[in-house]
Amino acid sequence: MTTEDLVAHIHRKQSFLCIGLDTDLEKIPQHLLEEEDPIFEFNKGIIDATHHLCVAYKPNIAFYEAHGVKGWKALEKTIHYLNKNHPEIFTIADAKRGDIGNTSTRYAKAFFENLQFDSITVAPYMGKDSIEPFLAFKDKHTILLALTSNQGAYDFQTQKTGEEELYMKVLRTSKTYKNAENLMYVVGATKASFLTGIRRVVPNSFLLVPGVGAQGGSLQEVCKYGMNKDVGLLVNSSRGIIYASHTTDYAIAAAEKAGLIQQQMQEVLLKSK
Numbered sequence: 494m495t496t497e498d499l500v501a502h503i504h505r506k507q508s509f510l511c512i513g514l515d516t517d518l519e520k521i522p523q524h525l526l527e528e529e530d531p532i533f534e535f536n537k538g539i540i541d542a543t544h545h546l547c548v549a550y551k552p553n554i555a556f557y558e559a560h561g562v563k564g565w566k567a568l569e570k571t572i573h574y575l576n577k578n579h580p581e582i583f584t585i586a587d588a589k590r591g592d593i594g595n596t597s598t599r600y601a602k603a604f605f606e607n608l609q610f611d612s613i614t615v616a617p618y619m620g621k622d623s624i625e626p627f628l629a630f631k632d633k634h635t636i637l638l639a640l641t642s643n644q645g646a647y648d649f650q651t652q653k654t655g656e657e658e659l660y661m662k663v664l665r666t667s668k669t670y671k672n673a674e675n676l677m678y679v680v681g682a683t684k685a686s687f688l689t690g691i692r693r694v695v696p697n698s699f700l701l702v703p704g705v706g707a708q709g710g711s712l713q714e715v716c717k718y719g720m721n722k723d724v725g726l727l728v729n730s731s732r733g734i735i736y737a738s739h740t741t742d743y744a745i746a747a748a749e750k751a752g753l754i755q756q757q758m759q760e761v762l763l764k765s766k
């Protein structure tokens with residue numbers, strides 16, 4: 494998917510919501526456990542009820558890999574279901590990959606070619622030759638971890654390396670990579686006050702912003718400091734939406750939660766006109 498298609502979709506739906514499919518067998522409604530593929534059935538229910546309110550879905554791969562072959566099959570069915578029924582929706586494989594170039598190419602093929610995701614999250618720690626293999630894929634997007642939402646972000650990411658913090662160095666250096674136009678960045682919603690500085694370095698890039706909802710980040714602050722002329726934000730909530738109810742009405746409850754966030758996003762978009 495091109496960035497232009499994503500921006501047009503955001504304006505059409507008046508939403509820049511990404512719903513995280515962090516599907517946990519210990520949290521999904523009991524009645525689904527009787528199905529042959531409970532993870533897929535849960536995801537299908539969420540997608541059917543919420544697709545008109547969001548522009549992206551982000552399955553976190555850990556929740557699928559944890560179940561071995563069964564989990565991987567559920568992931569495959571989920572991405573096929575999305576691509577077949579909602580091809581306009583941006584899909585993110587939250588895999589946090591990155592390795593020596595030869596290996597990164599295989600990761601890229603696994604998620605971009607085999608599974609046909611539009612994007613993947615990648616850890617920047619191994620540098621240029623671990624990231625450029627992902628960037629080589631046309632109309633696919635590599636979402637680099639810049640400043641993450643968790644407490645451990647302060648261990649390394651905000652430490653100074655020379656003149657600037659490590660996360661700033663990640664942003665600035667990655668802009669020089671081949672096919673850098675295919676980069677997006679992760680910035681946690683819990684770090685919204687850093688967004689002004691981040692926007693100085695990457696004014697035009699899309700930011701994936703997880704951490705509203707269960708982690709307590711503020712949508713209003715993220716929009717205030719992080720929005721750019723193309724909106725430039727994909728704000729993710731996982732548990733806050735998909736586990737709004739633990740019974741048979743889980744999909745309706747998820748749609749209600751997603752609807753509330755979409756309304757807030759619409760208000761922000763109208764005000765920014």
Ligand SMILES: O=C(O)c1cc(=O)[nH]c(=O)n1[C@@H]1O[C@H](COP(=O)(O)O)[C@@H](O)[C@H]1O
Pocket residue numbers: 513515553587614640641642643679680681703704705706707708729730731732733
């Ligand atoms: O890359 C991510 O998506 C990510 C980066 C980050 O800094 N913080 C973060 O929470 N995430 C992911 O975003 C999702 C957040 O889930 P909730 O806290 O339930 O909304 C999880 O899948 C996390 O792995």
